[in-house]
Amino acid sequence: MGDHLAARLLITSLMGMAMIGGGDAKAAGPDNFNGDARRGADLVKNYHCGGCHDIPGVAGADGNVGPPLHRIGTRTYIAGYIQNSPDNMAAWIEDPQRALPGNAMPSMGISQKDARDIAAFLATLK
Numbered sequence: 426m427g428d429h430l431a432a433r434l435l436i437t438s439l440m441g442m443a444m445i446g447g448g449d450a451k452a453a454g455p456d457n458f459n460g461d462a463r464r465g466a467d468l469v470k471n472y473h474c475g476g477c478h479d480i481p482g483v484a485g486a487d488g489n490v491g492p493p494l495h496r497i498g499t500r501t502y503i504a505g506y507i508q509n510s511p512d513n514m515a516a517w518i519e520d521p522q523r524a525l526p527g528n529a530m531p532s533m534g535i536s537q538k539d540a541r542d543i544a545a546f547l548a549t550l551k
């Protein structure tokens with residue numbers, strides 16, 4: 426018996442989390458992608474993505490090792506190869522070396538949750 430109930434509780438609590446995420450996160454992507462864009466912006470600072478990227482709205486993020494992330498939210502391809510979608514962006518951030526082996530961005534050991542929040546933030550750059 427327990428399985429169905431547990432699944433329902435999980436779905437209910439996930440829906441709750443998505444709603445707590447608030448307006449910004451919702452605006453960042455499709456309804457089924459519940460990353461927290463505001464938390465993602467803080468994570469971008471903490472992970473020092475700006476050491477390698479110029480990122481609008483992130484203080485001190487003026488690196489020039491990788492491409493600037495201006496308007497990355499509307500870009501067609503990630504790294505010129507991967508169709509840009511919230512899921513693909515999260516996968517890229519979580520492990521760019523798995524997403525596109527041999528590219529110049531190092532895998533930084535970022536968790537799936539953090540990667541999704543960062544992807545939600547990047548989706549706001551239009």
Ligand code: HEC
Nearest residue numbers: 472473474477490491492502503504505518528529530543
């Ligand atoms: C050590 C330098 C370095 C760090 C740190 C780094 N990146 Fe990158 N990143 C790169 C390079 C180099 C590329 C270009 C890869 C390519 O196009 O083959 C890249 C590509 C990207 C792209 C695709 C850009 C495009 O124009 O297609 C995104 C998005 C991105 N990085 C986000 C991030 C985020 C978010 C972080 C922090 C969690 C981060 N990067 C940290 C070097 C870095």
